[in-house]
Amino acid sequence: EKSGYQHFMLKEIFEQPKTVFDCLRGRLYADEGKIILSGIEQYLPEITQAERIIIIACGTSWHAGLAAEYFIEETCRIPVEVEYASEFRYRNPIVKKGDVIIAISQSGETADTLVAIEKAKEQGALILGIVNVVGSSIARISHAGAYTHAGPEIGVASTKAFTAQLAVLYLTAFKIAQHRQNISEEKYLMLCKELEAVPEKTAQILQLNEYIETIARKYKDAVSCLFLGRGYNFPIALEGALKLKEISYIHAEGYPAAEMKHGPIALVDEKLPVIFIATKDQYHEKVISNMQEIKARKGKIIAIATEGDTITPALADDVIFVPEADEIISPILNVIPLQLLAYHTGVAKDLDVDKPRNLAKSVTVE
Numbered sequence: 554e555k556s557g558y559q560h561f562m563l564k565e566i567f568e569q570p571k572t573v574f575d576c577l578r579g580r581l582y583a584d585e586g587k588i589i590l591s592g593i594e595q596y597l598p599e600i601t602q603a604e605r606i607i608i609i610a611c612g613t614s615w616h617a618g619l620a621a622e623y624f625i626e627e628t629c630r631i632p633v634e635v636e637y638a639s640e641f642r643y644r645n646p647i648v649k650k651g652d653v654i655i656a657i658s659q660s661g662e663t664a665d666t667l668v669a670i671e672k673a674k675e676q677g678a679l680i681l682g683i684v685n686v687v688g689s690s691i692a693r694i695s696h697a698g699a700y701t702h703a704g705p706e707i708g709v710a711s712t713k714a715f716t717a718q719l720a721v722l723y724l725t726a727f728k729i730a731q732h733r734q735n736i737s738e739e740k741y742l743m744l745c746k747e748l749e750a751v752p753e754k755t756a757q758i759l760q761l762n763e764y765i766e767t768i769a770r771k772y773k774d775a776v777s778c779l780f781l782g783r784g785y786n787f788p789i790a791l792e793g794a795l796k797l798k799e800i801s802y803i804h805a806e807g808y809p810a811a812e813m814k815h816g817p818i819a820l821v822d823e824k825l826p827v828i829f830i831a832t833k834d835q836y837h838e839k840v841i842s843n844m845q846e847i848k849a850r851k852g853k854i855i856a857i858a859t860e861g862d863t864i865t866p867a868l869a870d871d872v873i874f875v876p877e878a879d880e881i882i883s884p885i886l887n888v889i890p891l892q893l894l895a896y897h898t899g900v901a902k903d904l905d906v907d908k909p910r911n912l913a914k915s916v917t918v919e
């Protein structure tokens with residue numbers, strides 16, 4: 554069952570080159586610049602003209618939604634709101650005809666997400682489901698949608714379902730953007746090619762597995778950790794923190810790097826590991842200066858950086874280099890080392906990484 558891997562979580566992390574490939578197969582034709590999403594094709598005019606998009610999800614799926622907010626707004630120029638299903642359903646939300654709701658769920662059974670979209674459906678919104686489990690409740694109640702095709706996810710912490718959710722969200726965003734003629738043909742083609750390259754680059758990152766294990770061992774006794782990122786990668790900082798919490802029981806928080814000085818920087822001392830997502834993007838210089846602010850206060854820094862970039866030992870204690878990618882695509886790659894970091898920290902602490910305490914794979918009660 555675990556195909557030689559010690560845990561399902563590791564197996565599922567390593568499946569990602571294939572699961573993302575499977576998710577894109579028959580949907581993305583990068584050379585021709587064609588995206589086919591048969592599940593939503595019928596509703597494309599409605600989606601393209603949406604006044605706003607509301608994304609509803611919980612947990613890791615919510616993080617996929619938050620990442621999508623950044624790239625949907627950038628490429629489609631449609632306002633996006635990202636809602637925790639549990640909050641949305643109880644606050645008499647304002648939903649109108651013309652709104653498009655995207656529900657994201659691995660299991661397709663999360664009670665809060667299900668009830669939230671039932672409500673929105675009654676109020677006239679179009680519901681798209683991005684779901685992994687075929688025939689699940691959320692898939693059935695949605696008007697249309699796209700499956701993530703990641704295969705069964707056994708590990709309680711979501712890994713391969715998350716990257717497959719992102720893959721579907723990219724396809725959806727680029728398809729809408731092209732229809733609305735919001736991005737140049739050149740940029741559209743570039744993004745399609747970058748997306749097509751994700752499985753290969755994911756495989757390259759997985760080769761860092763043993764190196765990341767050594768980093769995890771070094772920091773396994775930390776009491777608390779911070780994960781920082783900006784822009785497209787801020788949601789990945791949140792996801793990195795959630796993975797570490799779940800799997801290693803180390804307290805962790807994700808923040809936009811620039812928010813540090815508004816409070817969390819008070820936590821920084823020589824015992825605090827701070828994980829920076831510092832790949833090359835429009836924020837790079839700013840992230841580097843955020844790193845200097847942490848170093849000046851003696852925090853330990855683990856950086857995710859772009860291959861070829863020079864990050865000196867004075868700036869970061871440990872650096873994980875990932876292949877170069879466009880900033881829009883970078884979140885789906887940058888999350889991989891964070892999944893491995895969480896996994897190896899949990900294993901180093903001898904914890905049950907496939908079944909962390911107090912957690913259930915699918916949350917069918919509110």
Ligand code: F6R
Pocket residue numbers: 611612613614615657658659660661662663666709710711712795799914915916
């Ligand atoms: C975290 C995790 C949870 C789920 C959340 C939503 O690793 O697995 O946060 O993401 O419970 O579950 P789904 O996606 O099944 O609706």
